[in-house]
Amino acid sequence: MVVEIPAEVVYQRPDAFTDTVTSYCPGCTHGVAHRLVAEILDEMDLIENTIGVASVGCSVFAYNYFECDFVEAAHGRAPAMATGIKRVLPNRFVFTYQGDGDLASIGMGEIVHAAARGENITVIFINNANYGMTGGQMAPTTLPGQKTTSSPYGRDVEQMGFPIRMSEMLATLDGVGYVARRSLHDPKNIRLAKKSLRLAFETQARGIGFSLVELLSTCPTNWGMKPVESLHWLEEHMLPFFSLGEFKVNPALSQTPITRGRLALDAD
Amino acid sequence: MARELLKGNVATAEAAIRAGVEAYFGYPITPQTELLEWFALRMPELGRTFLQAESELAAINMVYGAACTGARVMTSSSSPGVSLMMEGISYIAGTEVPVVLVDVMRGGPGLGNIAPAQGDYNQIVHGGGHGDYRPIVLAPASVQESIDLTVLAFDMAEKYRAIAIVLTDGSLGQMMEPAELPPMQPVFRRTPSWAVSGAEDRDRRILSSIYLNPEEEEVTNFRLLDRWNQIEANEVRYKEYNIEGAELVVVGFGTAGRVALSAVRAARAEGIPVGLIRPISLSPFPSARLRELADQARSMLVVEMNSGQMLEDVLMVTGGKVPVEFYGRMGGVVPFPDEIHAEIKRLSFEPLSFSENPRKSWMERLALARN
Numbered sequence: 335m336v337v338e339i340p341a342e343v344v345y346q347r348p349d350a351f352t353d354t355v356t357s358y359c360p361g362c363t364h365g366v367a368h369r370l371v372a373e374i375l376d377e378m379d380l381i382e383n384t385i386g387v388a389s390v391g392c393s394v395f396a397y398n399y400f401e402c403d404f405v406e407a408a409h410g411r412a413p414a415m416a417t418g419i420k421r422v423l424p425n426r427f428v429f430t431y432q433g434d435g436d437l438a439s440i441g442m443g444e445i446v447h448a449a450a451r452g453e454n455i456t457v458i459f460i461n462n463a464n465y466g467m468t469g470g471q472m473a474p475t476t477l478p479g480q481k482t483t484s485s486p487y488g489r490d491v492e493q494m495g496f497p498i499r500m501s502e503m504l505a506t507l508d509g510v511g512y513v514a515r516r517s518l519h520d521p522k523n524i525r526l527a528k529k530s531l532r533l534a535f536e537t538q539a540r541g542i543g544f545s546l547v548e549l550l551s552t553c554p555t556n557w558g559m560k561p562v563e564s565l566h567w568l569e570e571h572m573l574p575f576f577s578l579g580e581f582k583v584n585p586a587l588s589q590t591p592i593t594r595g596r597l598a599l600d601a602d
Numbered sequence: 603m604a605r606e607l608l609k610g611n612v613a614t615a616e617a618a619i620r621a622g623v624e625a626y627f628g629y630p631i632t633p634q635t636e637l638l639e640w641f642a643l644r645m646p647e648l649g650r651t652f653l654q655a656e657s658e659l660a661a662i663n664m665v666y667g668a669a670c671t672g673a674r675v676m677t678s679s680s681s682p683g684v685s686l687m688m689e690g691i692s693y694i695a696g697t698e699v700p701v702v703l704v705d706v707m708r709g710g711p712g713l714g715n716i717a718p719a720q721g722d723y724n725q726i727v728h729g730g731g732h733g734d735y736r737p738i739v740l741a742p743a744s745v746q747e748s749i750d751l752t753v754l755a756f757d758m759a760e761k762y763r764a765i766a767i768v769l770t771d772g773s774l775g776q777m778m779e780p781a782e783l784p785p786m787q788p789v790f791r792r793t794p795s796w797a798v799s800g801a802e803d804r805d806r807r808i809l810s811s812i813y814l815n816p817e818e819e820e821v822t823n824f825r826l827l828d829r830w831n832q833i834e835a836n837e838v839r840y841k842e843y844n845i846e847g848a849e850l851v852v853v854g855f856g857t858a859g860r861v862a863l864s865a866v867r868a869a870r871a872e873g874i875p876v877g878l879i880r881p882i883s884l885s886p887f888p889s890a891r892l893r894e895l896a897d898q899a900r901s902m903l904v905v906e907m908n909s910g911q912m913l914e915d916v917l918m919v920t921g922g923k924v925p926v927e928f929y930g931r932m933g934g935v936v937p938f939p940d941e942i943h944a945e946i947k948r949l950s951f952e953p954l955s956f957s958e959n960p961r962k963s964w965m966e967r968l969a970l971a972r973n
Binding site for chain 2: 381382383384385387388394397400401402403404405406407408411414415416417418419421422423426443444446447
């Protein structure tokens, strides 16, 4: 007797993704980060209710990959643009997707004040320790001693200062509902990253305030490494400096269960 | 509506509120701050959005984001703050979303001072942001006109998906005079076919100023230019005083134009055939009318509260048909009507000559007057 086991789909392209060829380099973890965001947009049934804000950097074309409405901000200004959108459309879901040059250098003012205001937006922050799109220059997150095209002798902290730990810094602000740093270098950490992203999106859905997830990412092309080498480099060099974990979790977030299915967002 | 005694900045803000502005984002800077404060007071009680941004840079980008939703939005600032906004203004122009900006000009360059000036003419009229775009620029000369042009700026911005700038100054912002406010219009959310609002029951929309392919960017540049040609054809505005039979035509905008009017009237009373044209739309510039006046007049006098920025445009459009002279005060100094009156008299009695450089001869006259 043959027992028929019904086939179950366990892995597929998220509906929130468009059918587009990627512009990211092979081995870059932007793709993983995008996929996690898309999965959550699917799970929370948010795609028709969301406006994304793309930034300037490698993720400048983020709007090509998601099935939701998108705007494209000037370099560093995504949190200000997201603020403008959220303030006039408070029942829409608004997220920015920014790199470390965009968020921690030129956009430092905008991110800090959006967080301080408790702006009810979600920020996905990609930290790959350099400027990717312009060809691997020193970023505010570049590690001490790390060689980049604009720190060819290695980042000399005497001359160029120290890297910035954004998540820890933002966690000190009262307006922040949720902030965590996760890494995309192995499956276990990718699962943790997804959990944090979900919590960040939940933070906005519940109106708890500003939420941000920093994702440690690789840049094999500009680091001059093979993809697998770059994953190891991240683990060996970035993790000791950028510790993983949740730096602020508003208690209201843990008191309510994770939303299932479509969100009941407040009406206008 | 009855006429009330109103302060320029407050009247401008209230006019925007009555025109149905849904969100205001701004930053304090003298002599513009009463606009911000009035919005802070009024917007919450009307259930609308007021937000004090952390900088002018953030303010213009908040306005940019809010404008992408199709909402009626604005910001205001004064010269140094407007410099900071130039990045955002260029992005707004490139994304083709409607935004209104009020620039209450002050003395400069640099930190300058907080006195009324017109030194932002070039930056605003000829576009201080990068790339190929032209803003609509309207220059009031009274509190009433500040009200009327602010309301008009919203309609024009939305009609042409462009940035419309009300270019005023510290004098017009701070003065009080009787004026009438428009009736209150309700806020209604426009849902233009380009706005982002969530892709429910429709295809997703993307608003961006990026066109990586140069051919596509050029198509966009042409689209902006086509729209600009419509604006030039339909939206030129100016006001003329005693222009009939005027042999000397004075050209001045905003406060300088208003001061010049006193001088023109005094000179007319003395029998001098002088008239005034006060450009209201600085962009589009009333070029065709100025060319006509250049045919009619024996000479022209450009009066500004800067070093002759609009003078260049007048010289260009009149193309040497008529001698053009210049009189200006700078740095936040407002000319007295007597100063302009003296210039009118001089031009009426002195033999006319095409000055090689009207700015240089003005500087020489000013130096003589000071000695």
